[in-house]
Amino acid sequence: MDHDLLRLATAGSVDDGKSTLVGRLLHDTKSVLADQLAAVERASRDRGLDSADLALLTDGLRAEREQGITIDVAYRYFSTTRRSFVLADTPGHVEYTRNMVTGASTADLALILVDARHGIVEQTRRHLAVTGLLGVRHVALAVNKMDLVGWDELTFAGIRDEFQRLATGFGVQEVTAIPLSALTGDNVVDRSAHTPWYAGPTLLEHLETVPVGTDVTTEPVRLPVQVVIRPRTATHPDYRGYAGRLASGVLRVGDPVVVLPSGHRTSVVGIEVPVPGGLPADVEAAFAPQSVTVRLADDLDIARGDLIAGASRLPHVRTDLEATVAVLSPEPLRSGQRVVVRVGTAAVRGVVTDIVDELDLAGLEHRPAGTTLPLNAIGRIRVRLAASVPVDDYRAARHTGGFLLIDEADGATLAAGMVSLDSTTEGDSGWLAS
Template identity: 65%
Template structure:
């Protein structure tokens, strides 16, 4: 018997999950903001707070240093900076959150890319005294490159400028103009003091001129996800299930997570890269049969025909399959300490499929300071972002990253030791006009915000 599972309403706040990342220059207060969010939303356990208070006293602080809630590495605490990406999970009555606190140093750009790659929203901090600086532009450009659809500019340390409106307005206007050039569709600018708690969780009495939401209020209400029917369905096969029991002697199911779109029983599909076609005979989810399933559900598909399909294959609607290619043009962020050069043999991992490949060319390297392209750099080193061309030994069902962050992304891996060399985004050249998640969008007015 088949059951239809109703899709949860997009406005049901108790069922939604928001993944967001923080970024900003060194000492702008990212870790303090994260600590303040966790502390004031009552998401810190008593023993965690006690440990932070003890560490703060050992450093001569009169009160708890909330930055220590995320700066967990010993080197981070000793230097007072964030080095690695720190993930934190918390929830409010309205929404669940996965937070990635990313480093501010330029030499850790690769860590920022890692943290923001799956984010629905990026919180970029600036110091109200310094305003928009070079690293602010870098982080905004990386977020645009990764097509993060929502952005918050948190103008921090407002207490150090007397909570004045003028410096906030100047920073907001400068940043929203830059975000508009990048094509970022949704920007909210919020004046805060992470140290004092102004406009982080509770509204600030010191800034009556600001009538917008606090950081947490915005995080709780910003739209998440996209309409699952708005993109073609993509289903990477992760595992083939053959229980061969007396009850189901001929059961053959293809298990995995739907990367995008909706799949329905009776729908004609194509299995790639073989190109063989069949029809969805059944969909099993959570131990029962359903009529339809959508991203990001994990399900098992049963096809009407016995096809030679296995891990690494991709099932897509017969009417809208991705094109197969062996020539990949992409933007990559180089993650490894060893450089990437033309002629390098690599493994390319795309969804559940891993194939042999070779880097045939590195046409350019992106200069994040002004978004210009440095032609023919010969190699990419750690933290570089550049254009590459890769030829694969087997065809890939690769979408453009602009169309799908899931099926348009890939990893380049060292075949000798399994080291991840680079994270890639398939598609055309990176330019400001192409950078945003929704080309042609415009940034919101300072302090007003626009929900996209």
């Protein structure tokens, strides 16, 4: 069987039992080994608890344990016979939208917890908003603490239906709702005897079977150039390869490509990828997210920061960007602020020209913003760049439509941005097919 990888990000409000659920997943998939469990039992005893508190499995730093909080994204690994999982465990506090954005940016699936007693709360809406904004394809809704509502089917159905309505509004494509109890383990890994009315999968069954990845054959070809490989050795005097990781699409030998932002047109004469058991070798085709080295027909001036794009569907080349951003730094993002924009492998200087509006995550509407966006805020901005860069609409291409705003002075990552390309804006008419 094909053993693949699912990346998931968790989100829950404080006290939804998220740490317990993650601990339960690790424990019941036998991913917790004896020495780790012994450490948790020891720590539980030290804290005067009668039984091992599985939530302690996911507590990382002493600073967190002392304060009883989670301060950052932690990554957990577990696997079954069918799949390996990378779980980004993100804290649920209101002020940590930044961590959820980070975890969701690489996730195939978002696991959102709701306490069955409380139903959908403001935090749930925030989690869904971020999930939709970041374009996470699948959402698993864990309706937790079902044991505390007597495994009531109507309670579950009410939460599921309201959640589904909200999710559709946020552009989330697929939701699977699961009634469970992290504390008792019902419907996490093992099927519950308390939910005869529930015919769906357990949480782990769902994680093992939900489709991952995208259909690369329908995507535009995008290869951001990371480094140019020029050995200049006796055996490879004239070799020149462009190394990068395919952000989207399938690239074939012979394909016509355009190098951006220069616009030079050429074609692919060779593609190398590592072959099991040895060094990279020539293949006829490569696909996202493979790391490749590409040789081109013409000697062009190509450097890190350039994008090699399939000639049939080109990205937009822009010096002005309109984007939705999530602010990640303690300092607010200011109108007029000088930044470095990192998109693909390009890093270009720019200035934030406008803060258009701020998304009110509680009321879920855009409201006019002042001249700043504070930490954890999500809003729309405009940026003017010192040089043009090729970009895609984030909803169409995550890796060439997502960018970072970096502080020019100290290098800090200020915000994560998602390019919005409105096909009605001047100078563009959707894809520039050629």
